[in-house]
Amino acid sequence: MERPAEFSLRPATDRPTVALTGDWTARMLGGAGAGLAETLDGLNNFIVDLTHVRRMDTAGAYAIVRAAGREFDLAKVEARPETLRLLEVVADAVKVEPEKRRDRAADRLTVRVGKGVVAFGKEFLDTMGFLGHLLVVLALSVVWLFTQPRRIRWPALVSTMERAGLDAIPVVAVTTFFIGAVVAFIGASMLRQFGAEVFAVELIGISMMREFNIVITAVLLAGRSASAFAAEIGSMKMNQEIDAMRVMGVDPFEALVLPRFVALVLTIPLLTFIATLSGLLGGIIVVWSTLDLGPAFVLQRIVDAVGPTHFWLALIKAPFMAGIIAGIGCRQGMEVGGDVESLGRRVTAAVVHAIFAIIVIDAAFALIYMELDV
Structure with missing residues (x-):
């Protein structure tokens, strides 16, 4: 009991x-x-x-x-x-009491740094794999151009060139027009203090033909095309359309990445040329209205004192920036998971990484041009 x-x-x-x-x-x-x-x-x-x-x-x-x-x-x-x-x-x-977690700032910083290093290493390896696959497809596309031209997806290429290139002309032209006007206004205001207003023409010509035309165009394409590429490919990844393509024997790089890459590389020189003309136009209007220097005088001085060399130096950078923008956008799209949150993160990462890469590439070319004294 x-x-x-x-x-x-x-x-x-x-x-x-x-x-x-x-x-x-x-x-x-x-x-x-x-x-x-x-x-x-x-x-x-x-x-x-x-x-x-x-x-x-x-x-x-x-x-x-x-x-x-x-x-x-x-x-x-x-x-x-x-x-x-x-x-x-x-x-x-x-x-036996559970060990209290040390919540010290140094420990948290070490953990974050360690996770960042591991994530960077994984991201680097994935990027190298993506780049290798893309280079293989590019090399094959050159061979197909002469042996099997029908294998190249011309409709997708032309459509992407229209969306990423021609449709971007208005925003590129308007943006560079105001950039040129601002550069001209600041240059005229500063140089007037030294009685050297006429050198504002050289300032406008060099800045717009060498730097701002390609940089502004690339930044706009990074926000416009890189995000679009990531969103388009990411949506297909979420809906398992890319998996279906692989099952049917279609390479997603050949069908999705290659047309976007080639389209952006082919259209960015045109956008750079339009950005140069628009920026010079904005600068000429400001110089004409503030310094009373006529358009004919400004254009003649740009031809004599600046020359076309600076424009060609900017145009050399264009394919590299276009390739980086398209590659980053497509790669981020390929990394999208199965949820909308992942899509949002990858689209944001595409824009941020593309702009960062543009700045790095421009700085690298500036160092190369400085060493070459051009």
């Missing part, structure tokens, strides 16, 4: 004794554990007598250990060997 868990305190002058009786099990424990904790609260140097306890399980042992708190000591417990063993196991388990 089961008996409820009970206890009694036998006070003494030297060492008080707490005597437990009954069944200290989960079923018969009741409120004895809480009462024992209240009784032992503030009591020091006491003895726990368990010799009259009939049965005990881990719930009863835990109640005794928790009630004794820091004062619990097996040396102060009188009980049968099996009871002492159970109390020892429970007491050891209670003392």
Whole structure:
């Protein structure tokens, strides 16, 4: 017959004794554990007598250990060997506290740096794999151009050239027009202090023909075409259309990446030329209105003092920037997962990475031109 868990305190002058009786099990424990904790609260140097306890399980042992708190000591417990063993196991388990996570700034910084390095390494390897596949397809496309021209997807190429090139002419022209006007206005205002207003023409010509035409065009294409490429290919990836293409034996690089890559490389020289004309037009209008220098004089001075060399130096950079923009956009699209959140992240990454690559490429060419003294 089961008996409820009970206890009694036998006070003494030297060492008080707490005597437990009954069944200290989960079923018969009741409120004895809480009462024992209240009784032992503030009591020091006491003895726990368990010799009259009939049965005990881990719930009863835990109640005794928790009630004794820091004062619990097996040396102060009188009980049968099996009871002492159970109390020892429970007491050891209670003392094992989970290791507190060190929330120090240095640790968090180290973890973030480590994760960043690993992610960068994985991203680099994936990029090299994408680049290798793209180069193989480009080499094959050159062979197909002379041997199997029908294998090249001409409709997709022409359509992409129209969307990425011709449709971008208005925004490129308007943006570079205002850039040229701003450069001319700032140059005229600053050079007027030194009586060298006429050199504003050289400033406009060099800045627009060498740097701003290609950089502004590439940045606009990065925001317009790289994001579009990533979104288009990413949508197909989400809908498993790319997997279906692979099942049917169609290479996604040949069908999706190659037309976009070639289209952007072919159209960016045209956009750069239009950006140059628009930027020069904006600068000429500002110079004409503020410095009273006629368009004929400005154009003649640009031809004599600036020359076409700066334009050709800018045009050399165009295919490299177009290839980077198209490659980054298509690669990010290929990395899209199965959810919309992944699509959004990849489209954003395509724009950010493309703009960063444009700045790096422009800086690299600036160093090369400086070494070549051109």
